[in-house]
Amino acid sequence: MFEFASPLLAWWAAITIPIVLIYIIKVRLRRRPVSTLLFWNQLFDEKKPRAWWQQLRHWLSLLLQLAFVLLLVAALIDPLWSWQKNTQRRIVLILDNSASMKATEANGKTRLQSAKEIAKGLARSLRQGDEMSLVSAGGQSVVHVGLTNHARLLIDGINNCPETDAPSALLPAIATAERLLKDRVEKSEIIILTDGCIDDFETIQNNPLVKIYGVGKTQENTAITRFQVRRSVMDSVGYQVLIEVTNSGLEDIKTKLELTLEDNLVDVVPISLKPGESQTRILDHTSSTGGRLVAKLDSKDALSTDNSAISILPQRAPLPITLVTSGSLFLKSVFESMPLVELTITETVPDSAAKTGLLVIDRKMPEIVPRGRVLIVDPQTNTDLFTVGETLDQPLVARVEKDSPLTQHIRLDNVLFPGAKHLTFSSPVEALIRDPLDSPLLARMKRPGGDIWLLTCNLEQSDLPLRIAFPVLIKNAIEWFQGSEGQLQPVVPTGSFATFSIPEAAEEVGEAKQDTLKDQPDETKTVVSSPVENNTESAVESTVAVESTSVEPTRRALQAISPSGKSSSLSALGENALIGPILECGLWTVAPASDSKASDAKASAPKSVETGQASVPTDKGKTDYRWTFASNLTNRSESDLKPRGNFLTADSLSVVSLGGRAIWFYLALLGLLLVTTEWWLYQRRVVG
Amino acid sequence: MSLFDSDFLKKLEYLSLVSRRVFRGRLLAQRRTKQLGGGIEFADHREYTPGDDLRYLDWNVYAKFGDLLLKRFQEEEDLHVYILLDASKSMDCGSPNKFDYARRIAAALAYIALADLDRVSIMAYADKPLDILPLTRGKDRVLSILNFLENIKTGGASTDLATVAKSLVNRAQRTGLVVIISDLYDQVGFRSGVDLLRHRRFEPHVIQIHTAEEANPTFLGDIELDEMETGQRRKITVTEKKQKQYRQLFTEFLSSIETYCKTYSLSCTRSTTDLPFDELIMRMMRASGIQS
Numbered sequence: 018m019f020e021f022a023s024p025l026l027a028w029w030a031a032i033t034i035p036i037v038l039i040y041i042i043k044v045r046l047r048r049r050p051v052s053t054l055l056f057w058n059q060l061f062d063e064k065k066p067r068a069w070w071q072q073l074r075h076w077l078s079l080l081l082q083l084a085f086v087l088l089l090v091a092a093l094i095d096p097l098w099s100w101q102k103n104t105q106r107r108i109v110l111i112l113d114n115s116a117s118m119k120a121t122e123a124n125g126k127t128r129l130q131s132a133k134e135i136a137k138g139l140a141r142s143l144r145q146g147d148e149m150s151l152v153s154a155g156g157q158s159v160v161h162v163g164l165t166n167h168a169r170l171l172i173d174g175i176n177n178c179p180e181t182d183a184p185s186a187l188l189p190a191i192a193t194a195e196r197l198l199k200d201r202v203e204k205s206e207i208i209i210l211t212d213g214c215i216d217d218f219e220t221i222q223n224n225p226l227v228k229i230y231g232v233g234k235t236q237e238n239t240a241i242t243r244f245q246v247r248r249s250v251m252d253s254v255g256y257q258v259l260i261e262v263t264n265s266g267l268e269d270i271k272t273k274l275e276l277t278l279e280d281n282l283v284d285v286v287p288i289s290l291k292p293g294e295s296q297t298r299i300l301d302h303t304s305s306t307g308g309r310l311v312a313k314l315d316s317k318d319a320l321s322t323d324n325s326a327i328s329i330l331p332q333r334a335p336l337p338i339t340l341v342t343s344g345s346l347f348l349k350s351v352f353e354s355m356p357l358v359e360l361t362i363t364e365t366v367p368d369s370a371a372k373t374g375l376l377v378i379d380r381k382m383p384e385i386v387p388r389g390r391v392l393i394v395d396p397q398t399n400t401d402l403f404t405v406g407e408t409l410d411q412p413l414v415a416r417v418e419k420d421s422p423l424t425q426h427i428r429l430d431n432v433l434f435p436g437a438k439h440l441t442f443s444s445p446v447e448a449l450i451r452d453p454l455d456s457p458l459l460a461r462m463k464r465p466g467g468d469i470w471l472l473t474c475n476l477e478q479s480d481l482p483l484r485i486a487f488p489v490l491i492k493n494a495i496e497w498f499q500g501s502e503g504q505l506q507p508v509v510p511t512g513s514f515a516t517f518s519i520p521e522a523a524e525e526v527g528e529a530k531q532d533t534l535k536d537q538p539d540e541t542k543t544v545v546s547s548p549v550e551n552n553t554e555s556a557v558e559s560t561v562a563v564e565s566t567s568v569e570p571t572r573r574a575l576q577a578i579s580p581s582g583k584s585s586s587l588s589a590l591g592e593n594a595l596i597g598p599i600l601e602c603g604l605w606t607v608a609p610a611s612d613s614k615a616s617d618a619k620a621s622a623p624k625s626v627e628t629g630q631a632s633v634p635t636d637k638g639k640t641d642y643r644w645t646f647a648s649n650l651t652n653r654s655e656s657d658l659k660p661r662g663n664f665l666t667a668d669s670l671s672v673v674s675l676g677g678r679a680i681w682f683y684l685a686l687l688g689l690l691l692v693t694t695e696w697w698l699y700q701r702r703v704v705g
Numbered sequence: 706m707s708l709f710d711s712d713f714l715k716k717l718e719y720l721s722l723v724s725r726r727v728f729r730g731r732l733l734a735q736r737r738t739k740q741l742g743g744g745i746e747f748a749d750h751r752e753y754t755p756g757d758d759l760r761y762l763d764w765n766v767y768a769k770f771g772d773l774l775l776k777r778f779q780e781e782e783d784l785h786v787y788i789l790l791d792a793s794k795s796m797d798c799g800s801p802n803k804f805d806y807a808r809r810i811a812a813a814l815a816y817i818a819l820a821d822l823d824r825v826s827i828m829a830y831a832d833k834p835l836d837i838l839p840l841t842r843g844k845d846r847v848l849s850i851l852n853f854l855e856n857i858k859t860g861g862a863s864t865d866l867a868t869v870a871k872s873l874v875n876r877a878q879r880t881g882l883v884v885i886i887s888d889l890y891d892q893v894g895f896r897s898g899v900d901l902l903r904h905r906r907f908e909p910h911v912i913q914i915h916t917a918e919e920a921n922p923t924f925l926g927d928i929e930l931d932e933m934e935t936g937q938r939r940k941i942t943v944t945e946k947k948q949k950q951y952r953q954l955f956t957e958f959l960s961s962i963e964t965y966c967k968t969y970s971l972s973c974t975r976s977t978t979d980l981p982f983d984e985l986i987m988r989m990m991r992a993s994g995i996q997s
Contacts, residue, residue, distance in 0.1 A: 046929040046940055052795035052803070052919060053890040054932045054939055056954045061941055699927075 026093040033086050040079045081695035088688030092681040097144065105146035106204050107164060109194035110136055112178055113211035114155035115185035116511065117655045120212065120236055120319040128233040132210040133175050135232065139208070140171035141682075150197050151175060154190035154211075156183025156512040156600045164197060182322050182602040183512035184652045185215050191227060198226070213660030222662065231664030237266035239316045240323035240656030241274075242295065244649050245508055246310060246330060249301060254333050254357070258300040260312055260326075264290035265657035273315040276300060278330065279308035288314075305357075307332035309604070322602060323656045326649040328508045329604070335359045336495065337374035341366050345379045347482035348394065351491050352377070358495075370467060375498050388466040390498045395436060395475050402462065402469065406439035412474070415453040423461060423470070423493045424449050427486040434458050436475025446471075459490075461497075470494045509605075509648045514597030517607060517644045519573060519589060574610035579603075580648075586610055599648045608643045708805060709812060709851045716983045717816040717847075750774040784823040785840060785881030787873060787907070788814060789866075790857070793831040794933040795890050797859040799916030801978045807886045807914055808854045809982040814884055815850045817986075819843060824881075827853060830869040831861025831934075840878070863934050864891040866898030873902070880906045889913050889962060890934075896965065903969060910972040912985075913962060917977050920955055922948060 021027075051057070118129040136151070143149055143166060151162040151174045162174035191207060198205040207226045212233040221227055242263040249255030264270050269291050276284040283302055290296060313325040337359045338352055352360045359374075370376035370389025377392045385401045386393075399405055412434040417424050429450065439456055444464070448457035462469040472490075476482050509515040575587040577596055580603025587596065587607070596607060650656070753762060753773035763776045788811050796804040815825045819842065827838040827850065838853045864887070873883070883902050889895050889911070902909045925948070929940045941947075959975060966973035974992065976985045 046927045047924075048929045048931055048938075049924060050798065050931045050933050052798045052888060052916075052933055054930060054935075054937055055890055056951055056958065057930055057939060057941060059954060060947060060950055061939075 021094045021096055023094050026095075027090060029093055030087060030090045032090075033083050036082055036086060037079070040082070078695055078699045081691050081698075085688045085692040085695070088684050088691065092684040092688065095144070095681045096684075097680070106144075106148070106206070107198055107201065108139075108147070108149040108205070109152055109164075109197050109207045110139065110149055111152045111154050111187065111190045111194060111207060111209045111211075112136055112175065113185050113187065113209065113215075114153045114178055114181050115214070115655060116155075116182045116322050116650050116652070117185070117212050117214035117320065117658060118155070118233075119180050119182075119322055120233060120238070120658050122233055122236070122319075127180075128212045129178075129180055132212075132232045133178065135230070136175045136210055137172050140168045140175065143168050143171075150194070151178070152190050152193055152197075153178050154185050154187045154209075155179075155181030156598045157186050158189040158193040160193060160197070181511070181600040182648075182650050183598060183600045184650075184655045185211065186512070187211065187215055187221060188217055191221060191224060195226065202226070211664075212658070213662060213664050214655055214657060215661060216654050218662040229662075229664045231660055231666060233658070233660075235267065235660065236319035236658040237268060237270075238318045238320050238323070238656055238658045239264050239266065239270050239272060239290065239314055240320070240653075241312055241314060241326045241649070242323070242651055242653045242656060243297070244312055244326035244328065244651055246328040249303075254305045255301060255303040256310075256330060258302070258310070258312070258328075259297070260286075260300065261295055261297045262288050262290065262314065263295040263653055263656060264292055265653070265659065266318070267292050270316065274298070275313045275315060276302075277311045277313070278302075278304055279306075283310075304330060305333045319658055320656065323650045323652075326508070326651060327603060327647045328649075329506050329645060329647050331506070333357055334373075336499065337361065337371045338377060338495075339363060339367060339371060339374065340377045340379070341381060342377075342379035343381065345394075345476060347476045347487070348377065348379055351482070351488050354488065355492065355495065375495065386469065390467045391469050392494055392498070393469060393471045395473060396438070396440070396471065402443055402464070403471070404441040404443075406441060409434075409437045409439055409452055409454075409456055411454075412437035412452055412458065414450055414458065416451045418447075418449045421447070421449050421461075423497050424459070424490070425493060427489050427493075429481075429484075429486050432481060432484065432486075433479065434474035434481065435478040437473040440471070440473060468498065470497070506646050508651075509597075509599055509646055510651050511599050511602055511648050512652070513599060514595050515599060515605070515646050515648070516593060516595050517646070519575075519592050519594055575607055576610045578606040578608070580605065602649055604645055604647055606643060606645045708808060708855050713809065713812075717813055720813055720817055720983060720986050748777045751777055783842070784818070785877070785879050786814070786818045786823050786825045787877065787881055787883045788825065788827045789869060789873065789883060789885045789887070790827060790829045790854075791831070791864060791885075791887030792829040792835050792857055792859050793861055793864040794859050795864065795888055796914075798933060799918060799978050803888065803914055803916055803978050804859055806978045806982060807912075808857065810886055810912060810914075810985060811884075812851055812854050813982060813986050815854075816847055819847055819850070825850065826877075828869065828873060829857045830864075830866070831859075832863055832865040833861065833868055834872050835861055837876075864894060866891060866894045867901065868894075868898075870898035870901045874905045874907070877907075881908070882910060883907045884910045884912060886912045886914065888915050888919075895962075899965075899969075899971070903971075911962070911966055911974070912989075913959075913973070913975040915975075915977060917979055920977065921952060 112129075112132060114129055118132065119127050121127055122131065124131075140149060146166070148164040148166055149162075149171055150160065150164045151171055153159045153161055161178055162171050165171065187209065191209075194207045198207070205226060206228060207224070209221070209227060209229045210232060211229060213229075213231045215221070218229075221229060240263055241260060243259060243261035245259045247257050247259075249257050258276065260274065260276075262272075262274060269289070271287070271289045274286040274288055275282065276286070284300055286298055286300070288296055307330040310328045310330045311325060312327075316324055318324070335357045338361070340348060340352060340360060340362045341364065342348055342362065343364060349360075349362060352358055364381075366378060366381065366383045367376065367387060369387045370391055372389070375390050375392060376387055377394065378396075379394045380397050382393070382396045382398045382400050384399075396403070396405055414429045414432045414434065417427070417429055419425070434450075434452075437452070437456075437458055440460075442460075442462065444462065446457065446460040446462045448455075448460045450459035451457055457471075458473055460471050462471065474481060481487050573589050575589055575594070577585045577587055579585070579601050581601060587594075587610075594607075596605075599605065750763060750766070751774065753775045757775050761776045761778075763774045766772055766774050790807055790811050792804065796807060811827060815827060818825045822842060824840045824842045825838075825846075826840040828834050829836040836853070836857055838850060841850070866885070866887070885899070887895070899909045899911070922943070925943050925945070927940070927942050929938055931938050963973060963975070965971075972989075972992070974985065974989050976988075
């Protein structure tokens with residue numbers, strides 16, 4: 018029944034011999050002279066011990082001492098149960114630290130805390146030759162501790178395994194575990210500690226290496242399972258909120274859904290739900306100021322993470338447009354019809370466009386095109402950027418770039434652009450509309466001082482202004498100039514990735530840093546300063562993948578600031594970056610690594626939250642930009658706190674680990690108890 | 706420091722002045738006994754019976770009332786004080802030393818007796834008389850008594866007061882006051898010895914001395930006890946419970962002595978060695994109503 022890990026240490030049992038000798042020699046006691054034995058003789062002769070155990074009291078002392086020594090020796094030789102004789106077990110412990118593991122049980126502990134206690138017990142029960150690894154599965158698979166026999170390292174790793182708001186990623190974690198165990202599958206097993214709020218139960222259960230142990234019981238929970246905000250199609254300052262609330266508990270619930278914008282109450286919706294029922298609401302509201310839009314359920318249930326959801330409503334600031342014209346009624350009318358436009362009409366061409374505005378020049382061109390964002394209509398004279406040639410013979414629209422945002426939603430087939438000129442540009446341009454001879458009728462030009470949109474067409478002679486396409490074309494141009502300012506950002510579910518564009522003028526990483534990063538592939542996995550220390554494997558918390566459009570993409574140093582204020586460094590190539598998987602609900606901020614104000618701004622949230630992406634040219638020509646996005650759980654599977662299958666109970670795992678300790682521990686504990694008892698009964702008086 | 710230093714002698718003088726009467730003596734003008742006889746101090750009358758000495762007939766009463774009454778006078782006599790000092794080995798223990806304490810008490814009592822012109826004899830004993838100071842009188846004999854006491858050593862075998870009492874009875878020329886200074890750790894011998902003295906018309910006075918440690922032992926655990934008188938050893942395990950039982954037993958022992966003394970109207974004084982000897986003497990005086 019028993020095996021011994023270190024049988025040779027049984028020689029220590031020989032120490033009982035000197036103990037017996039010492040016990041015998043102990044007859045030489047402390048000697049004390051007394052004037053008479055009269056009373057002591059009476060005391061001990063007249064009141065002899067009557068109970069049999071009193072006769073053996075000194076033998077009992079010896080027996081207790083011998084039992085203490087033998088128990089210590091037994092602890093040293095480290096007995097194993099028969100099922101433990103298969104030494105050198107290799108265990109990969111997958112700890113589910115997904116959002117549902119944050120649910121609070123009846124005992125006041127979260128499921129993750131309970132799972133950690135069990136995991137620590139398992140780590141402490143490791144024997145000589147056993148190895149265990151710790152992998153977490155919250156949103157992504159992270160190896161916290163590689164295969165090791167060091168229980169303390171494992172316990173530290175378990176303690177440092179963070180809570181996440183992301184859905185569980187057990188399948189990737191199992192794949193990781195299998196890679197860790199692939200060199201020797203026998204005597205290997207994958208132990209999953211989860212609450213069972215997973216949909217891939219059968220797939221996981223069919224894996225012969227996997228044993229799933231469940232923690233937690235079914236809990237009542239009401240959650241916001243969908244939350245998206247979009248701009249209203251009817252109102253430029255309006256927005257629509259899509260909210261879905263699901264009752265995943267076993268009882269009917271009545272609750273209220275509160276919608277607040279920057280802590281100001283916007284709407285309250287009463288909701289009644291039966292078990293398993295979901296309700297979807299679409300709420301229409303208007304706001305030009307923007308801010309944090311928060312939906313919150315007035316509900317106290319086991320999981321609080323999914324009781325609120327947040328989104329960012331960008332501020333809709335009016336766009337200042339300066340129109341330089343000698344009286345173009347069409348241009349004036351089209352800009353005046355645009356909402357959120359502050360139109361200024363003048364006949365004098367300014368030196369530059371307003372800092373955040375747009376300059377529109379009709380026909381009358383200066384020799385040097387002003388700095389800033391400039392929209393040029395029907396140029397008549399040469400400038401430093403282009404030369405105006407002859408009037409085109411057949412200025413018929415032959416080809417329109419459908420993929421460009423500047424020409425979306427318009428149809429201009431066979432429309433005549435009378436008065437269009439042949440233009441020769443000093444630098445490459447992107448022709449969006451061409452005539453049959455490929456001469457550009459509408460083009461855009463990029464330049465460091467501000468982009469240029471150019472249309473060559475005499476609006477007075479053309480029927481273009483009378484077409485629906487004309488205001489759409491102008492609106493596209495304005496939105497293109499504005500970039501993503503004022504755009505609603507989609508809410509990112511936790512566990513997924515978020516993409517964002519980096520302005521071209523963003524600060525670049527210094528040359529020295531570029532050198533160190535040259536060897537990395539284009540798609541770079543960046544280890545963010547992980548909250549988990551002592552990881553033996555890479556702990557990939559966020560990944561930045563880059564969709565590079567330039568030949569030699571620029572590498573930029575960024576930082577991501579989580580809702581809890583943790584800052585993580587990132588590196589990006591090109592202009593589009595990908596960050597994720599997102600593991601925490603709330604507002605995330607991405608800013609240049611040199612932006613020390615980013616974290617400060619986060620710290621002073623919520624009032625100073627900058628919504629959406631902002632690109633602000635600085636005096637040094639660099640760009641100080643910041644991108645904020647919201648992330649919510651909105652996951653039905655995680656909010657449903659009912660186990661999906663029949664798992665092994667975590668209590669049985671405790672039995673396997675004997676309450677979290679090896680047998681030698683209990684033997685040593687029992688020995689300590691015996692020696693304490695012996696001291697209390699026999700030695701305490703001597704000490705006293 | 707010697708056993709009887711100058712401070713000790715000053716205390717003796719003080720005690721002597723304070724104790725106007727401790728013992729009854731036979732010397733004229735110094736001590737009176739309850740015996741009525743040829744003294745000079747009138748005691749009472751009794752009826753005349755034929756054969757009485759007519760010199761003591763009270764003629765004044767006869768002249769006034771016609772009654773024949775005989776005058777009785779209190780006879781005065783000097784006292785023989787026998788001090789039995791326990792010098793067994795059991796006395797040589799404790800701090801302050803029990804035997805030293807006993808010798809100081811013996812010296813104090815002897816000094817007071819000599820100062821009152823009584824006769825004093827000191828007998829150091831254990832199982833038998835070890836050393837004897839014969840009867841002596843006069844204050845000038847104080848120094849010889851102190852020398853005698855200072856030179857006594859503990860020794861002998863087990864205490865046997867009965868044997869010693871028998872020896873005293875045989876040696877004593879007259880009866881008198883017998884002051885026994887001992888720890889009395891010999892219950893049988895102690896009683897038979899005192900009984901013998903009582904029967905022979907001696908007046909025993911018991912002064913029991915013990916140390917605080919003897920009354921309340923503090924040691925615990927496994928221990929080997931070594932009896933000083935006999936050299937007998939005993940291994941015991943002392944627990945708090947045993948300690949409590951010991952204290953109870955010792956209290957019963959003291960009570961039994963007290964009861965014995967009360968039964969036979971004996972004077973009994975008990976003290977621990979941490980009480981100053983002069984305080985003990987004063988306590989004895991208060992108990993006998995001599996000094997208040």
